[in-house]
Amino acid sequence: MIDLNFTKKPLGSFLKKRRELTSTNMKQRLSIVMLFLSLAAFAQTGQTYQIGILIDQLNPEMSPLLEKLKSEVVAVVGEDANIQFPEENILVNGFDIAKARQNYNQLLNNSTDIILAFGIVNNQIISPLESHQKPTILFGAVNRDLHELDLTNASSGIENFTYLVESESYEEDFKKFIELTNFENVGILVDAPFVDILPLKETFDREITALGASYTLIPFTTVQDITSNLDGIDAVYMAGGFFLSREEKKQLVDAFLQAKLPSFTVNGTEDVKGGIMATYQSDDNLDQFFRRIALTIEAYVSGTPLSELPVYIDYTPRLTINYNTAEAIGVPIKYSLVGQTDFVGEFKNVISEKDYDLLTAINDALENNLSLGSNQKDVQLAQQDVKSANSNYLPSLTAAGTATYIDPDAAEASAGQNPEFSTGGNITLSQTLFSEAANANISIQKSLQKAQEANFNAAELDLIFDVSNAYFNALILKVNAQIQARNVDLTKRNLEIAELNFEAGQSGKSDMLRFRSEMAQNTQSMVEAVNQREQGFLVLNQLLNNPVNLEIDVEDVQFNEGIFEQYNYEEFFELLDNPTLREPFIDFLIDEAYKNAPELKSLDYNLLATERNIRLNGYGRLLPTLALQGQYSSTFSRSGAGSTAPLGVSLLDNTYNAGLNLSIPIVNQNLSNINRQTAIIQKEQLEINKSNVELGIAVNIRTSILNLVNQVSNIQLSKISEETAQEALELTQASYSSGAVNIVQLLDAQNNYLNAQLARANATYNYLINSLQVERFLGYYFLLNSEDKNNEFRQRFFEHLNTRN
Structure with missing residues (x-):
């Protein structure tokens, strides 16, 4: 018999024996060495194990998970054994108990060394067995609320058999679900084959009744079985559906959204990412589950009996909400749950009634903004003042009627000219032919109207910038909310590392507590970011004259994409980035701003009005006023004393007269001189204001250009900063997980990465905001002008550049 412990003898002992060998036994020595090498090679190769897998169902979504399980087992077992998964030993029962029994027997009768079985149907076949012919691991059987196995045991205690029990619970799910939604009648979705296998009714009766609610059990085989049975329920709990395809799950999500039904799933976070509202399963449950299966196999091939291996997998539940x-x-998201909740989703307004791009927002504001509408009325009022001034040269026609009673004695003595009773009337026509005051008023009112139109143009320019600024701020707040959500996920991963380090003895409990505190703080920051995004939408709604509760969203923009690419904002970027062109470009922009600025035009028109007033109260006061006047009179009746004319005298009932009036003011209480002096002071004030506005334009242009230069560099540097901070964070995470750095360094790396992401996300938007601010001071928006006009603008710059040279 060969002593396998020979391979474990020290190398020094072997060398000592080598020196004792003589040349006569050299062949024997070489034979022993060759035997040693072959045994070592055998020990490194290990025994081969063929693993058979029993599954209730297999679909395209399950196949990648199965491959992941295989890879995990092979990686964990390593060189301890040669693990094989023959395709012919992966057997599916399709929820058929007879087929499941047949599959199990097939693995018992072939070369399978270890049986892995999961699913409710396979559980019904394997768990009742009192003895197991081959090593069998039963996993993923059922929710612990329904499990018939003894959950008080730390191990199975059964030779050749172990099982893995998850800590997930329908009861805990129901408690979280009702806390979120206060449902009254929940629809519980269960795969139809399980209804007759599991004690579902008894379990759900007990658990739902304890919550003071009711439920409707909805067994299903197809999606149609679910969507056709949603009437009368106010929430949906997916107790099954693990084997549904991705497309089928999408159909369900669409149906739940259309019916406005909150949904909760037992299947994990992937379904929540796909649109189901919530789950109480941890994000790493599946990875933890696969690792336990692999460790169980590794322990078995290393010599530990299955009957002694632990059966319970204790997950840390975590509420995840889409x-x-x-x-x-x-x-509504309850703030009491925020600290214990993970959020997934894009943090965009999915119930938006209107999605705005920048041009649509600007055009809607120009059409509907209330402040601009009020300014438009000022223009209309100025137009009315012009009409009123012009009306001084229109004829005036008046009609008058009289009824007269005179003392009878006086009437008698008037010889019929003034009877005691008489009625009559007259029509008077007056027409101004020339008036310097009227001419001046017409000229002044026209200038004031043009000044008001210039003010309106300034209000339009201000509104365009205000809307653009609100639009980009809404985008910034929207992106910030998404970044804060990702930061919460990052904190969660760091917390998991801290927990692993604590379990491994590499760090203390204080690290875990610190990250839990960070988790709460970062979640609060995320909530605040979401609310700030909503505030940004409120500001935009106000500018657009939308109802404040209108749900809107804004589309993302980049300066070298979409409309900003069309209007060549990148060329603007390049001009600013060139130090030799920057100063000529600034001078050109200032000159253009002087030409375009409605504020300067308004002041110019006010100056014209004031100068006309000065002329009126100067030599203009000596110009005569010429007017034409005519009157036609008629006596309708005469009666009483003196109503009869003396003999030989006729009374005229109808008369008329016409006249030409010419008047020249000589002295009018010195008001003309006072008005002239007042107008001169007003003119001087307007000239001072104009100089101040010109200076302000020049300062604003230069300041905004400097801000743009800052943003140009910020775009480039923030990109580098984010990439560097991300790499530093990854390295620090790896170092922290190995105990090489402390928690403060990891938190600093995370915060640096957060700030770098915020700076990177905001850099482009801030550049575009500053670009539009330059255009506001310039009085010319490239976005709102045609390509021909923009090309003319560029051509004027090149001409300006050639003039300087």
């Missing part, structure tokens, strides 16, 4: 789904169906 933010977009919860928002779409109107389930």
Whole structure:
């Protein structure tokens, strides 16, 4: 018999024996050495184990999980054994008990060394057995609320048999679900084959009744079985559906969203990422489950009996909510749960009634903004003032009627000219032919109207920038919410590392507590970021004159994509990035701003009005006013004393007259001189204001250009900063997991990465905001002008550049 312990003898002993050998036994020595090498090679290769797998169902979504399980087992077992998974030993029963029994017997009768079985149907076949012919591991059987195995045992105690029991519970799920939604009648979805196998009714009766609610059991084979039975329920709990395809799950999600039904699943976070509202399963449950299976196999091939291996897998439950789904169906997020909740989703407004791009937002604001509408009324009022001034040259026609009573004695003595009773009327026409005051008023009101139009143009430019600024701020807040959500996930991963380090004795409990505190703080930051995003939408709604509760969303933009690519903002970027062109470009922009600025135009028109007022109260006051006047009078009746004319005298009932009036003011209490002096002071004030506005434009252009230069460098540097911070974080995480760095260094790396992400995400938006601010000071928005006009603008710059040279 060969002593296998020979391979374990020290190398020094072997060399000592070598020196004692003589040349006559050299062949024997070589034979022993060859035997030693062959035994070592055998020990390194290990025994081969063929593993058979029993599954209730297999679909395209299950296949990658099966491959992952195989890889995990091979990786964990390593060189201890040669693990094989023959394809012919992967058997599916399709929820058929007879088929499941046949599959199990097939593995008993072939070369399979270890049997892995999971699923409810396989559980019904294997768990009742009192003895096991081959090593069998039963896993993924059923929820612990339904498990018939003795959960008080730390191990199976059965030769050649062990099982893995998960800590998941329907009861805990129901408690979380009702806390989220306060459902009254929940629809519980269960795979149809399980209804007759498991004590579902008894379990659900007990657990749902304890919550003061009711339920409707919905067995299903197809998606149609579910979607056709949603009436009368106010929530959906997926107690099954693990084997549904990705497309089938999407159909269910769409149906639940359309019916506004909150949904909860026992199947884990992948379904929540796919649109189910919530789960109480941890994100790493599946990985932990696969690792336990691999460790169980590794322990067995290393000599530990299955009957002695632990059976319980204790998951740490974690509520995961799909933010977009919860928002779409109107389930409010309870702040009492925020600290214990993971959020998934894009943090965009999935219930948006209108999605805005930048141009649509600008156009809607120009059409609907209330402040701009009020400014438009000011223009219309100025137009009315012009009409009123022009009306001074329109004819004035008045009609008057009289009824007169005169003292009878006086009437008698008037010889019929003033009878005691008389009625009459007249029509008077007056027409101004020339008036310097009227001419001046017309000119002044026209100038003031143009000044008001310039003010309106300035209000339009301000509104365009305000809307653009609100749009980009909403984008910044939207991206910030997404980054804060990812930071919460990162903190969660770091917490898991801290927990592993604590279990391995590499760090203390204080690290775990610190990360739990960070988790709470980061979750609060995420909640605040989401609320700030909603506040950003409120500001935009106000500018667009939308109802404040209108659900909106904004589309992302980049300066070298979409409309900003069309209007060649990258060329603007390049001009600023070139130090030799920057100063000529600034000078050109200032000159263009002076030409375009509606504020300067408004002041110019006010100056014209003031100068016209000065002329009016100067030599203009000596110009005469010429007017034409005519009147037609008629006596309708005469009666009483003096109503009859004396003999030989006729009374005229109808008369008319016409006249031309010419008037020249000589002295009018010195008001003309006072008005002239006042107008001169107003003119000087307007000139001072114009100089101040010009100076302000120049300062604003230069300041905003410097801000743009900062943003240009920020775009480049923030990209480098984010990439560097991410790499540093990954290295620090690896070092922390091995105990090489402390928690403070990891937190610093995480915070640096968070800040770098925020800076990177905001850099482009801040650049575009500053670009549009330059355009506001310039009085010209490239986005709102045609390509021909923009090309003319560029051509003027090149001409300006040639002039300087």
